[in-house]
Every structure is written in C-alpha cells, then in structure tokens.
Amino acid sequence: MRAKASRVEQRSKIPKLPFALRFALRDLLGDPRGFGVFIACIVIGVAAISGVSGLSCSLAQGLAREGRTILGGDASFSLVSREFSPEQRAFFEARGRLSEISLMRAMARRDDGEAALVEIKAVDPATYPTFGAVALDPDMPLAEALEERNGLPGVAVDPMLLARLDAKLGDAVMIGVSRFTLRAILRSEPDKLAGGIGFGPRVMMTRAALWGAELATPGSIVRHVVRVTLRGGAEADLKAFAADAANAFPQAGWESRTRDAVSPQFSRNLDRFAQLLTLVALTALVAGGAGVANAVQGFVERKRAQFAILKALGAEGSRVFRIALAQVLAAASFAILLGLVAGAAIPWGAAQALRDLADLPVSASLDAQGALYGALYGLLVVLIFALVPLGRAHEVPVAALLRDDPRGASLARYRAGAAAAAIALAVLVMATSFDVKLGAAYVAAAVAAFALLRGAAWVAMRLARGLPRSRNARLRFALANIWRPKSLTPALMISIGLTQTLLISLVLVEGAIHNELARADAGEIPNFFFIDVPKAQTEAFVDFLSAEAPGARIEHVPMMRGRIVAVKDAAIDKTAVADDAKWALEGDRGVTFSATVPANSALAEGEWWPANYVGPPLVSLEQKVAEGLGLTIGDSIRVNVLGREVTAQVANLRRVDWRSYAINFIMVFSPNVFAGAPYTELFTVAYGAPSVAARDAKDARLAREAAKRFPSIVSVRVKDALAAIDKIAGQLALAARAAAGLAIVTAVLALASALASGQRARLHDSVVLKTLGATRLWLATAYALEFGLVGLAASLIAVAAGSGAAYAMTTILMKIDFAFLPWTTALISLATLAVTIALGLAGAWRALSRRPGPELRQP
Structure with missing residues (x-):
C-alpha cells in the first residue's frame, strides 16, 4: 500500500499537460483519419525547401573546405x-x-x-x-x-x-x-x-x-x-596579405581572390539558383495548401458531433478551437519533422552524384538554418490554410453543428489570423532571399495568382448560376455543382491553376532560351566573332572575309580589357552597386574607343563628342549600368586599362541592344584617351544562307580558312557559344523541373483531398438521383462535365498567368525575347484537363458505386 501510495504521490507531482492538448492528443491518436494528404503535402514541401538549402550549404562548405585546391593556393x-x-x-x-x-x-x-x-x-x-x-x-x-x-x-x-x-x-x-x-x-x-x-x-x-x-x-x-x-596559412595572415598587396600596388588593376572566396561569381550564381529552387519548392508547399485546407475542413466535419457535445457540456468556443488547433498543429509538427528528416538526407544522397557528374566539391552536412526556415515555412502555410476552417469549430453554435448548418459563423478574426500568417510568410521569403527583388516579385506573383484564381472561381460560380436553364439534365446538374454551397470550385481552381501556371511559365522560359539558339540558325545574329586580330592585319583580314563571305556584314572595332576601380572618386569596393549592375564589375570588361555612336546603340542622355575631339578623357556608359553605379552625366569614373588608370568624365549614356549579339561595350571612350596604346581588333561577320545545312557548311569553311591564314586569330562561332549556354540552361532546368514535379504531386494530393471532402454531398446526390432513375453512366458524365468545365476555366487562367510570368522573366530579368509556344501550352492544358477529369471521377467512384437501397435504409 505504501509503495502504491508513493507511486500515486510521484505521479501527482508530474506536471500535467493543458486539458486542450491532452484531449487533442488522445483524440488524434485514437482517430488519425483524414490527415494523410495533410501530412504528405507538408512533408513534400518542407523536405524540398530544407533539402535545397542543405544542398546549397553543402556545396558552399565544400568550396570553403577545398578552397586551396580549387584556387591553387591561398x-x-x-x-x-x-x-x-x-x-x-x-x-x-x-x-x-x-x-x-x-x-x-x-x-x-x-x-x-x-x-x-x-x-x-x-x-x-x-x-x-x-x-x-x-x-x-x-x-x-x-x-x-x-x-x-x-x-x-x-x-x-x-x-x-x-x-x-x-x-x-x-x-x-x-x-x-x-x-x-x-x-x-x-x-x-x-x-x-x-x-x-x-x-x-x-x-x-x-x-x-x-x-x-x-x-x-x-x-x-x-x-x-x-x-x-x-x-x-592562418586566416589572419591571409587577410593581412591581401590588404598588403592592395596597399603595395594600388594601381595594379588585378583581380584578386582568396581561398575563402575562390569564385565569387559562382557563389553568387549558386545563391541565386538555390533561391530559385527554394521558391519553386515553396510553390509546391503552397500548392499543397489547398490539401491542408480540405483536410482540416474534413476534420472539422468529422468531429462535428464531438465538438457539439463539448459545447453542450459547457466548453467555451475558444477551448473547442484550441483542441482542434492542437490536433492540427500536432499533425503538422509530425509532418514537418518527417520533412526535415527527408530534406536532411538530400545532400547526402546527391553529394556523390554532383561530384561525379559536375565535378563539384560537395561536402554533405546538416544545415540547421535551412531546417529552421523549412519548418517555419511549413508552419506558416499550415496556419494560412487551416485557421479559417478551424474557426468554424469555434463560431458555429451547437444547434448549427448538429443540423449541418454553418450559417451564422463569423470568421473575421480567423481570416485576419490567416492574413497575418500570410504576411509573415511574405516577410520570411524576402528576409531569406539572396535577391530581395526576386523574393518580392515571387510574393507579388503568388498573391496575384491566388487573387486571380480565387476571383476566377467566384466569376465561374456566378456565371454557372446565372446561365439560362439548360435542357440537358446532366449539364444542368454539373453547373449546379459548380455554384452550390460548399462547392469544390475554389479548391479545384487554386490547385489546378497554381500548378499549371508554374508548369507553363517554366516551359515558356526554357523555350525562350532555346529560341535564342534558333535565331542563330535563322541568320538573325552574327555568325562569328573574331578575337585578337592584330592591328597590322586588320586590312588583310577584312579582305579575307570579303572574299570568303561575299556580301557579308563585317564590323570591327578596337578592343582592350579594363576594370572599373572607382566611381566619383570612391573605390568600387566601397560603393553601393545595384544587383543588376554587379555583372559589370565581375573581372575585366571589354573597352573601346570611337569617334561616332556605335551601331546597335542609341544615345539616351547627353551629347556625343566631336569626331576630332581633343581634351580631357570622356566616356560613354551603358544606361542601366550607369544607373546601377549611381552615375550621371558629368560624374567621373576610373578604369584600369593595361595597368594604366584612366579617369574619365561621363559624357553621355547609351541604350544598348545586347540581344543583337553585335559588338557592344559598356564603356566607349573618346579616341584621344588611348592614342598609341596597344590593342587588337574585334570583328563580327554576319551572312545568310539558303538553309541551316548550307549555313553550317559555310561556317565550317570560313573557320577552317581563317585558322589556316591567320593562326593567331581566334574565331568564336556564335551558334556554338549559344549552344554551350543552352546546354547549361538545360541542365539547370532539370533541377527546376524536378522541383516543379513536387508542386505537381502536392497539387494532385490537394485535388484528391478536395474531392474526398465532397464525398458526403456527392453520396447523398447520387443516392437521390439513382432513386429517381439515374444510371451510373449518367452520373459519371455529369461529374465529368463538372470537372471538365472547372478544369477548363482554371487552364485558361493558368495560360494567361503563366505566360505573363514567363514574359516578365524573359524580357525583364533575362533580356531575351519572349516566345509563346501554342502547341506545348495546349498540350499541357489538355493533359491537366484529362488528369482533373480522371481524378474527379476516381474521387467520385464511391458515390457512383453505392446502391441507393442500403444508403436509404441507414438511420
């Protein structure tokens, strides 16, 4: 007895969990039904986000760990x-x-x-x-x-x-x-x-x-x-050495690197690409948000009786809400934990493949910060999509719960909570973005896509309700399902629309990149760049090109290499530079001089110098780069060219057509600046051909003859350079498509969840209609019409949204032409429509297969 009393006394000293949490855990463990899709959507999204972050961190650590080897020294x-x-x-x-x-x-x-x-x-x-x-x-x-x-x-x-x-x-x-x-x-x-x-x-x-x-x-x-x-080799010695070298030779004009930053450009590109993949993975998580909302809605529907009993026994609505929220958060915590475990395994699984295929120094490791961000993303998405459905457990009175009547519920506070979670998610996206502009653009695009799809769902429901009464009973039934209370239209539109928008935008961006290569085949851009043409051989090389390619457009300009070292008398490393202008500072850039405005560019501001100008050095800058550097007409810029520092005044700004692939430069100086300086000529040659095969043969002959006659001159075939870039873009697109595939999976899960949440109403409808003589084929046709009409409406919106997103990415960010692919877009839309109808019919199969007799006899 004493031992038993002692055990009771010890148990009484153990702190008890709050009632709401104890009740929620017992209820969830006793009946975990309906959370499968919920957990799967969160696991996939969190795993993708934390996995991308972990892989990026592992590659960054590999670069740092093998910095000496990669750089070849300290x-x-x-x-x-x-x-x-x-x-x-x-x-x-x-x-x-x-x-x-x-x-x-x-x-x-x-x-x-x-x-x-x-x-x-x-x-x-x-x-x-x-x-x-x-x-x-x-x-x-x-x-x-x-x-x-x-x-x-x-x-x-x-x-x-x-x-x-x-x-x-x-x-x-x-x-x-x-x-x-x-x-x-x-x-x-x-x-x-x-x-x-x-x-x-x-x-x-x-x-x-x-x-x-x-x-x-x-x-x-x-x-x-x-x-x-x-x-x-200590870190302090390395920093001191770099500082001493800069101080000892302030006008050296060299590019310096240290083992802790072996390839700044590669690191920046890695950060940008990791951010892009993270945003695509976040899209997968958000696309699964509809599945979260549907799962929570189904959970509330299943627990109506329990919640009603709790309220009847005196439990306040806030306590009922806390119980429901505790169950949802417990399931979410389990899903987030599984997602983090799966995400942590991604770097270990991909490390060897990246070492073998891409020769990248991946050092697989755990990324605590990435895991934290992944967990926060998952939690915020759960709150965004779960708070409003959970609010019904708090606000709907007992009587309404028992008779399946949700009217009278005031969900304003829960909508405000979901909005607050959405704002927190947007802030987190921008706070963790390498490129804040890209993060802000993603947030704006996501909000616009949700608003557009939700608005389109509202319009579709209003149109379906306002259409004249059809004589076709199946079409009439399908239209009624689109607009009736608790319709699946909003959930279906969001799930289908978001995924298809992502797919179309990725496909169109990749198509635009491939289209650049096609421009080379069409003869719209130069065939060759010829580099390192000695000044003494300029006239001979012009004669050679004119003989080998009669009628070709030949252009050539002097070229040297230089790097910007200061703007407005401030060292460039102490100057704030816009992200879209940093590329101009990455290593040495080509510089030239000219008495006239170069072709393929036009003056945007200021005046060009006279042809016979003699005076202080003047320079013409590309407009966007000048804006990124904070330079205007009259400001000074210092450039190191061939070890000589030249300080020039900005005389004018130019708009440059970079897509012409003609000879273009960021900086064009007045001719007097480099009088007598050693330089080589840069040539381009452009010509047409009756066919791609004839063009390739002409290219091969010209390259062969140029190499024979002028062995020191380098010929770069533009088509080959574009093909190399296209190959890299294709490899990167594989990773983006893999992340987009996760969005498709979560969207399918969300779609299945939405269909499952409507089973109760469909079962009731099918029983009544079968009693009135409807066949299984009749019902299947009506359901196919319903899902087809909703899928078609979502596809139309997705084509417009995806095309708009791709247009913005290609023309604004990538500076290439947008190329709409009608057949590919139509194929994606038809495939999405077929999957929607197939999943819809599969989800409605239970209702289609039930006989009315047993259902009508149930109490």
Whole structure:
C-alpha cells in the first residue's frame, strides 16, 4: 500500500499537460483519419525547401573546405593582356610559394585545316598543381605529358577536342604557329572550378610552349594568374596579405581572390539558383495548401458531433478551437519533422552524384538554418490554410453543428489570423532571399495568382448560376455543382491553376532560351566573332572575309580589357552597386574607343563628342549600368586599362541592344584617351544562307580558312557559344523541373483531398438521383462535365498567368525575347484537363458505386 501510495504521490507531482492538448492528443491518436494528404503535402514541401538549402550549404562548405585546391593556393592575382612586373613577383615570392598559369582562347587545327576553338591553360609542371592532382589517361606525370619529344611539345586535352577534330592520341595539331602532339586525355584538373565557364575544350600545355606558339602578342587577351601559397596559412595572415598587396600596388588593376572566396561569381550564381529552387519548392508547399485546407475542413466535419457535445457540456468556443488547433498543429509538427528528416538526407544522397557528374566539391552536412526556415515555412502555410476552417469549430453554435448548418459563423478574426500568417510568410521569403527583388516579385506573383484564381472561381460560380436553364439534365446538374454551397470550385481552381501556371511559365522560359539558339540558325545574329586580330592585319583580314563571305556584314572595332576601380572618386569596393549592375564589375570588361555612336546603340542622355575631339578623357556608359553605379552625366569614373588608370568624365549614356549579339561595350571612350596604346581588333561577320545545312557548311569553311591564314586569330562561332549556354540552361532546368514535379504531386494530393471532402454531398446526390432513375453512366458524365468545365476555366487562367510570368522573366530579368509556344501550352492544358477529369471521377467512384437501397435504409 505504501509503495502504491508513493507511486500515486510521484505521479501527482508530474506536471500535467493543458486539458486542450491532452484531449487533442488522445483524440488524434485514437482517430488519425483524414490527415494523410495533410501530412504528405507538408512533408513534400518542407523536405524540398530544407533539402535545397542543405544542398546549397553543402556545396558552399565544400568550396570553403577545398578552397586551396580549387584556387591553387591561398590567394590568386590575375592580369589581362599584360604580365606581372618583377616588383610584383618579388613581393609575392617574399611571402610564399608561387605557381603561375596563363589562360587564353585559340584555334587548334588539323593538317587539312579543320579547326576547333580551345581553352588553353599554360602551366609550369614543376609548380602546378600546388594542391590536388591532374588526372590523365593514360596515367602519367603531367611533366611527362607536356614535355617536348622529337621537337614537338605535348598537350593534354579534353576528350571533346578529339571528337571535334576526329583525332586520336599521338596525332599532331597546329596551335598558333607550332605543332603539338596529343599526348594524353585530360580527365580532371583540381582548379577547374576557379576558371569559370569555357566555350571550348581544355588544352593544357607548358608556358614555354605558349610563347613558342606566338599567341601572346601585344594586346591579345591572355589572362596571367599568379597563385600564392603563404608560409603562414592562418586566416589572419591571409587577410593581412591581401590588404598588403592592395596597399603595395594600388594601381595594379588585378583581380584578386582568396581561398575563402575562390569564385565569387559562382557563389553568387549558386545563391541565386538555390533561391530559385527554394521558391519553386515553396510553390509546391503552397500548392499543397489547398490539401491542408480540405483536410482540416474534413476534420472539422468529422468531429462535428464531438465538438457539439463539448459545447453542450459547457466548453467555451475558444477551448473547442484550441483542441482542434492542437490536433492540427500536432499533425503538422509530425509532418514537418518527417520533412526535415527527408530534406536532411538530400545532400547526402546527391553529394556523390554532383561530384561525379559536375565535378563539384560537395561536402554533405546538416544545415540547421535551412531546417529552421523549412519548418517555419511549413508552419506558416499550415496556419494560412487551416485557421479559417478551424474557426468554424469555434463560431458555429451547437444547434448549427448538429443540423449541418454553418450559417451564422463569423470568421473575421480567423481570416485576419490567416492574413497575418500570410504576411509573415511574405516577410520570411524576402528576409531569406539572396535577391530581395526576386523574393518580392515571387510574393507579388503568388498573391496575384491566388487573387486571380480565387476571383476566377467566384466569376465561374456566378456565371454557372446565372446561365439560362439548360435542357440537358446532366449539364444542368454539373453547373449546379459548380455554384452550390460548399462547392469544390475554389479548391479545384487554386490547385489546378497554381500548378499549371508554374508548369507553363517554366516551359515558356526554357523555350525562350532555346529560341535564342534558333535565331542563330535563322541568320538573325552574327555568325562569328573574331578575337585578337592584330592591328597590322586588320586590312588583310577584312579582305579575307570579303572574299570568303561575299556580301557579308563585317564590323570591327578596337578592343582592350579594363576594370572599373572607382566611381566619383570612391573605390568600387566601397560603393553601393545595384544587383543588376554587379555583372559589370565581375573581372575585366571589354573597352573601346570611337569617334561616332556605335551601331546597335542609341544615345539616351547627353551629347556625343566631336569626331576630332581633343581634351580631357570622356566616356560613354551603358544606361542601366550607369544607373546601377549611381552615375550621371558629368560624374567621373576610373578604369584600369593595361595597368594604366584612366579617369574619365561621363559624357553621355547609351541604350544598348545586347540581344543583337553585335559588338557592344559598356564603356566607349573618346579616341584621344588611348592614342598609341596597344590593342587588337574585334570583328563580327554576319551572312545568310539558303538553309541551316548550307549555313553550317559555310561556317565550317570560313573557320577552317581563317585558322589556316591567320593562326593567331581566334574565331568564336556564335551558334556554338549559344549552344554551350543552352546546354547549361538545360541542365539547370532539370533541377527546376524536378522541383516543379513536387508542386505537381502536392497539387494532385490537394485535388484528391478536395474531392474526398465532397464525398458526403456527392453520396447523398447520387443516392437521390439513382432513386429517381439515374444510371451510373449518367452520373459519371455529369461529374465529368463538372470537372471538365472547372478544369477548363482554371487552364485558361493558368495560360494567361503563366505566360505573363514567363514574359516578365524573359524580357525583364533575362533580356531575351519572349516566345509563346501554342502547341506545348495546349498540350499541357489538355493533359491537366484529362488528369482533373480522371481524378474527379476516381474521387467520385464511391458515390457512383453505392446502391441507393442500403444508403436509404441507414438511420
């Protein structure tokens, strides 16, 4: 007895949970029906959001962990078109071990003249690579692959070059004025990621061989890179070294990187793409919101009797609401936990694939911040879609609950709560966005889509109610189902519309990207860019192009490379720059000079300088970049060109047609600024052809002859460059489509939930109509009409909304032409309509299959 009393006394000391929570947990554990779709929608959305964040974090950590290997040292410095001075090398050597490489584009050609663009990396095998290893096939030391044998230096090449030139190891190719032996296949290079995107296959040679090929002529675009491995590798030493280098050579004009930021541009692009995928995943979560609302509505309907009994026994409406809310939040917590577990597994599952396929240094790890954001997103979506249905458990009186009459309920406070949760979600989206403008645009688009679809549902219901009475009983029944109380029309419109809008916008954006490649086939843009044309060969090259491509449009301008170092006397790293202008600061940009306004651009503000202008340096800036830098006419800008800093006054602003793919520059200087400076000419040539095959043949012949006659000139076929970009875009689109697939799954679940929530009314209708003589086929046809009409209305709205979103993304963000794809859009709409009808009939099957007799005999 004493032991029993002691146990009772101990239990009495354990704090009890609040009554509402205890009741809710017992009831939920005893009857968890109806929460399957609810949990699935939340799990998928939360898993996608936390998984994308975790994968992005794992890649960022991999970049940081392998920063030395990727960068090739603790710090790197690069100059374009000029080498490092002896003083600069001495400064670096005094602080660490050096490794130098040179990067440039050139043409590799067979003896018969067949040529291909290549990306040259010239190294010193004695010091390269400092970290990691180069993988060759056949396996051999890098020095052995690149050494000179029988008077010919060797090269290690990307296997793509062998395919393009139809060559094999042991063959010889011409690069510049030298012959090289294809000695090995280049399987991997440890610092590949730091080099950015190339348009041709990699060719690795020695730096001595590069000079011997006579490619690095004055003014040619060669990027010289010095990597420094510090003797003291601590973080403080690294920061101090970077600061000392900047102070010692303030006018060096180099681009510097450190191991903790090996590729700022790649990191920014990673953040942008991760944000895009997160927003698509959030769309999946929001698309499942209709399933949440339907599940909660069904839960309230099933618990009507219990809630009525609680109220009859004296429970206040607020307590009933807390009980219902506790059950919903308990289910949501379980779903969010499952989603976080699934999301945490995504980086571990994808890490090896990304390492193998994309050669990315993924370091799989848990992302606590991403998990927190995913949980918050899931919780807020639950509150947005669950508060209003739960409010009916509080506001509807007992009598109304028992007789299935919801009239009299005041849901204003719950709508206000749902609105507050929506605002919190919008704030969270923008607060966690890398690009605030993109986050704000997403929020605005989501609100507009919901308002549009909800408004369209209201209009569809009003139209269905106001149409003249049809003689066709099935159509009359279908129209009545569209507008009657507790109609599924709003839920169906939102579920179908959101998903189809997302699909159409993604497909149209991808189509616009592919359309850019088609413009190259249609001859609307230049066929070739020719780079590094020496000044002395300009006239000869014009004559060559005129002979090889009679009637072609030939343009050429002088070109140098420079980087903006200051605006309005303020260092660029201390200047606030708009996001849409930061690209102009990423490395060295092409600069030119001209006595007249360049083609494919027009003056937006200011006046052009006289043709014979002599005076202080003047510059013309592209209008959007100038606005992003905060520059107006009369302001000053300082640019480092070939190691010389030039301070120029902004004379005018230009609107540039970048989509012409013609010769365009951010900065055009007055001719007197670079009088006597070494430069090369940049050429474009454009011509037509009767067919794509004829155009390709003409392109191949011109590239081959140019490589023969002018071995130092690089030809870049615009179509090939667009194809490389198109390939990258296609790979990124795969990830976006995968995330969009999750939105489709959650939308289907939401649709199934909506149909399930209407089972009770449909069962009643089918029993009554079957009693009056309706057949199963008659009912199925009526239901198919109902779902078809609602799906058609949703599809029309989705086509308009998806096309509008794609138009904004392509024309405003991506600066390319919008391309509407009628057949693809129609196919998506028809597929969506077929799925809607099929799911609708599947959901109504229970009502269709019931016999009226047993149902009528039930009490």
